Amino acid sequence: MTQPLLSIDNLSIAFSNQGETRTVVSDLSLRIQAGETLALVGESGSGKSVSALSVLRLLPSPPVSYPQGDILFQGKSLLHADEHTLRGIRGNKIAMIFQEPMVSLNPLHTLEKQLYEVLSLHRGMRKEAARGEILDCLERTGIRHAAKRLSDFPHQLSGGERQRVMIAMALLTRPELLIADEPTTALDVTVQAQILQLLRELKDELNMSLLFITHNLSIVKKLADSVAVMQNGRCVEQNTARTLLSAPQHPYTQRLLDSEPSGDPVPLPANTTPLLSVADLAVSFPIRKGILRRIVDENPVLKNVSFTLRPGETLGLVGESGSGKSTTGLALLRLIASQGTIQFDGMPLHNWNRRQMLPVRPRMQVVFQDPNSSLNPRLSVLQIIEEGLRVHRPALTPQQREEEVITVMEEVGLEPQARHRYPAEFSGGQRQRIAIARALILKPELIILDEPTSSLDRTVQAQILALLKGLQEKHQLAYIFISHDLQVVRALCHQVIVLRQGEVVEQGECQRVFAAPTQSYTRQLLALR
Incomplete structure (x- = not known):
């Protein structure tokens, strides 16, 4: 097997506070090959985002420390790299889509200024050449009337639109590895499908690897090659996506899969007048x-x-x-x-x-x-x-x-x-x-x-x-x-x-609409579930 693009080897992550040290991730080992998508799945607090941020050394040290293990990118240690080396990797070779776009986008700058800054810093592009690429990337990520939105500030966008801008910002650098931390949480199913399709296309076009952090298992089915499941800071199961989703071995993975929404609405009371x-x-x-x-x-x-x-x-x-x-x-x-x-x-x-x-x-x-x-x-x-x-x-x-x-x-x-x-x-x-x-x-x-x-x-x-x-x-x-x-x-x-x-577009009894939608738009929504 060829050398992995990213290797996390027996990594432990600890936080120190007032003399007390607490380990939040223990003995984590992951491998991502070039062009592969690894989904990191688990509940809030399981250590997914902390592990992803550690790849780019974005957590402050102290209070964060790494008692054991290492993170290797193209065979070279990131935990022991100096700041100059890390600056050359961040954004250029490894990009990240953060979970909360309102915190990540600068509220005082327009979209155009923030997106151009990425191309200027990482690809040395001039403003005239950058504008076309910015517009193309915004349109591909689902921003309608992109040319009119360049002068907007983050607060003028919806939550879903801000997330799309964050995705565009990360993809502009054409990274070798993209870390996506819950990038579709705030998006509706049609835009979510557009983003997933875009990520698949760019992955194939650039032979880009993807570390995709999510709690939505339906996305894992559509996007991931392999899956790692985390619980309480430990990886409890790893396998190919097909095998893990069809035959999970660990009780926690089984519980996650069983948590998909199901069941019927509460029975309606009889003979009630409209409220x-x-x-x-x-x-x-x-x-x-x-x-x-x-x-x-x-x-x-x-x-x-x-x-x-x-x-x-x-x-x-x-x-x-x-x-x-x-x-x-x-x-x-x-x-x-x-x-x-x-x-x-x-x-x-x-x-x-x-x-x-x-x-x-x-x-x-x-x-x-x-x-x-x-x-x-x-x-x-x-x-x-x-x-x-x-x-x-x-x-x-x-x-x-x-x-x-x-x-x-x-x-x-x-x-x-x-x-x-x-x-x-x-x-x-x-x-x-x-x-x-x-x-x-x-x-x-x-x-x-x-x-x-x-x-x-x-x-x-x-x-x-x-x-x-x-x-x-x-x-x-x-x-x-x-x-x-x-x-x-x-x-x-x-x-x-x-x-x-x-x-x-369509209205009626829920089970009837879901079973036999009459409108093409409703059928499109249901097909994207």
Whole structure:
């Protein structure tokens, strides 16, 4: 066998803090040949990202140390290389797509400046020659109207678009090894398919190797040649992708594979009247021009959405980024202006102002996509969950509020003893449970769930889905579930609406739509699962 492009040999990684040393990765050994794709799979905290960052020596030393083992690239040690050698390898020979694009992109620079910087530093290209390559790479990664977006700043892009820019930035250098840390987590299935196809094409074109870190096993099936599974800092199983996915040997690998979303929605209660009735819901955003920023036109982003939702029922909103899913949720909560009618328990919410909506707010709650952004890092879990009680039930004493918090934390599977801790001290799945508890404490009848499981490991995702089903069955909650994960939608939703560019493409009973879609766009989405 030829010499591997990358070898990780019996590597251990340790963190030191206040004189205490903790080993986070133990005896890790991996091999990646030229042109090979190795998928590194495992739950959050298993050591995947720490191992990947160690390849490029991007972790600070101290507190990070390597008690044993080595990392070899083209037969030369990276752990013992000097900074000058590492600078020649980073970006040029080994590039990395980081998991969180908003942290990785400079908020003060335009996309063009940041992308040109890559070509200037690593390939010595001039600006005139670089522009064409930048536009080509942005378009290949799914950025629409790329020429118009070059002057945009990162905050003007959606989460999926920022991730695509990060991918383009890494691919511009044409590296020999690309490390991709969860690069498709925030992307919908169509863009995800485009990115995976692009990575496959570039891999073949450049004979590029790929270390692909993910918790999505459906991606592993489509992309990887071989798979390594990590648990608690150790590699518990390695094999070819076909063999490992068809006949896993380790119990943990078997549990990961069994965590793929499955099952049926909660049975609907009989003879219930609609809780929510929506007719011809539409949203337009004003277009302003001139020094005085006068409104000169409108940009329609949602058109003619109609449905009814009963207690205990779940409606799935499916579509690409920018299709109008989250806009629909915000309009239903009356957080943005809309046209059409919204009847909630017989009340015409579409005619109500902010003051009139206040008594209804406890009955309609929302769980946002990213608990890192929606939970105040300066408040304890107790303060976060009880905030709604302070606003809507001011007569409660502090002791009564705390008792309510304890009850709801137990209901969502959180230890009440942890109520005085802060969000940063919890895992991603636990933070999402905190967000659900915050919504649940007001005893709502309708909860809008905006991509609540998209950034979670499959095992944690399965736990959250089981929790949502259990709460729905117990309290007869109505859900509007916004997602691009069609497997999750099928397991949770009774009816589904497929949106594309603000318009309803297909609508109906979930199992019927999934089994026999009538529209080509729906068939395309289902084919990409």
